Amino acid sequence: MSTLGERIRAIRKQRKMTLDALAGDQMTKAMMSYIENNKANPSMESLSYIAERLGVKVSELMEEINPQEVREVLKAVEKIYTGETEDKYKKIIDAVRPYIESLDQGYEAARLLELYGRALYYEKMDNWIEVIDKATALYDQLNLTSRLAAIGIFKSIVKFTKREYEDSLAILLEERSKFEKRNGLIEPLIRLDFDYWTSLLHFAVGNSEEAVRIMNEGIEFSKSQQIFYRIAHLYQLAIVNAMMNKDISAISYYENKILHYGVFAEDRDAIPFINFVKIHYLTSYEKSFREAFELIKEHHNEYGFDESNTSYSFMGEKGKALYGLGRYEEALACFKEVKIPHYAHHPFDLSILYEKDAYAALSHMALGNKAEAKRLIEIAVENISAMPSSPYKDFIMKTYNTIAS
Template sequence: MQILTLGEKIRKLRKEKNMSLRELGGDYVSKAQLSYIENGKASPSIELLKYLAQRLDVDLEYLLATEKDQVKRYCRLWLEEMKVHVNLNNISDAEKMYKKIDKYAQKYDLTEILAENNLLMAKAYINVKLYDDALSNIQKSFYYYSKISNIEKVIEAIIKEGNIYTLKGLYEIALNKYRQAYTFYSQLPIKNLELESNILYNISTCYHILKDKKNAKKYAEEVLRIDNQLKDAKRYAQSLLKYASTLILNEEYAKAEEVLKKANKLLKKQEDKKTKAFIENNFGCIYLESGEYEKAYKHLMEAKQIKEEMNLDELPTTLFELYKYYLKIGEEEKALKQLESAIEFSIERKLKDYIVKGLDYYIEYLVNKKSYEKAIVKIKEQISILEKMEM
């Protein structure tokens, strides 16, 4: 990692361009003044910085970036690299990256980086079932997100903590965590119905396991009410199934049958060509992972064709798999074409999750190629797009 002062940046750029101090300054600034700036004995005005950025053909932002800004950028890149290790379950590599990020983030007081680093490390430990280690990282993440008042991320950390206790079979502790998450949810200035539904779904599940019939049904009804507002047929069908299970627990069999019929009717509407597209996509994923690339390609192209014909929002999921396919067979240009198509499609339709996923793949690709500057550009692009969408 190379952290440069303003003077060092100017000197480095000047030498790269084989430019003397006199050539850099021109008629605008003297050689002596530039020498003072390069040696850290003088600070330029913003106007002078703009001039130097133009002369050196570099973004003004690069010259303005403080030492802390530079470290933050490196940490962001390392987080992207760490995500790859987490997804591949390379726990030792993930731990090395975690320690590296933690060291610099602690030194420069990068609270948000510390929070993300711990949440990501928790995910890594969950993947390999090291639940106690994961809990330690989640609690640190909770502390850091609380410190910067990022309530949605605080809620995410608490839900993950609840999920771990559920996996450990400690349902009463898990229930307390989900209820704590719901308390924090009430503090959000703008409500996120999907998040609220997820919390209540988990609460209902815990009550169900604990045989609390009344509360299991009560919270399942709340989930049903919210999911009906979300206008997502598949999600609503799933919440109907959850509600039906609580009705069975309460021995309300006739009503449960009625709800199940409604759920079944909704699920049937999702079948036919759309269901076939999802099935073809899943076959493609399976064959891709097992190394049967010809079969994978055949199924993925079938899924792509159906999704394009039906104009489905889920098209990017298949394009992402085709991106992976082309990478595996060594055709990087075609791979990037699929990835760019997925991102473009997602931006056009304002599909936040797919935008983030697509740009994450792109950043991962660039990091693996050691194209760190390009990766930074992509990260900025991701932030800019999401900010414009007001998400």
């Protein structure tokens, strides 16, 4: 099996090029000699430059890849993937693309293909499905069930992020069925992933009873196995469901569970999330606007309104409380600050956020701005129409009837 350096030398000699000619004005003759004799490994930038000078694709130079080199690339790509840089998916694509045609066997190749396919999807580029399918085939050969499950869930989430909830649930149920038929017993972490996403998607399509059943099974399984992976997410689903059903005892029960888990896991989002639940219940369900406003001030003094602390909008809650206190101009200023975050896809999250347009419409009505009130409530109705039944949908439609009459 020829090395990278040997392939570069062979192609250079075929082109009747000297080391000086190949080095050009961006590399030294000495460095080119080190690379050809495998005493130095070129960076991807240098490799692209060499390929361009030779008139070939980088993939031709990389036709036979050193396994250690692939491991190093995977290590670097995993680090990028778990990082928080804005351009991380572009970096992954650039890092993996030169190797893509040679990734045909082994775990490292499969994982690089998976990460490359995910990056292509997030960058809205073509062929991500083909790449993911190739990764799936390699994982299948290796019988890596955890990675097969992760890819199956990813395919479902793709539909979920497009708000195609029925399709997302159908894909997830099919993937889970295939997985169970193939493997019998499911590994605990994989089962909890399936339980969480299946419950969440049943809620998304309005199958509340089935969602609650699976959610409770996931919670009980987590307790029985003493595995707390996904438990916070399952508790959050449970508390939102309890809130929508106005089940005070269940809300209190899951509040305590989330807070206890937050202490155990050192989860800084636990208290902000519970604060949001308390405030939101007061504004949307109890209409206790003054009490809610006092809690909002307490939360703001301690935590601020940093949206990274929670997946919900405290600014929207502040606007609703101000509306209830008759401070309409201040309420509208708050509502203008509310943006739907890029990660909000579930009907629960979206319905809560859409509710603010109804309150903004009511604020304009109170100020005598009927035309603007009508425009905003029509936006709220259009947004909520595709969502399943909920107290938020009922409130928006009731507000529409009030304003339109």
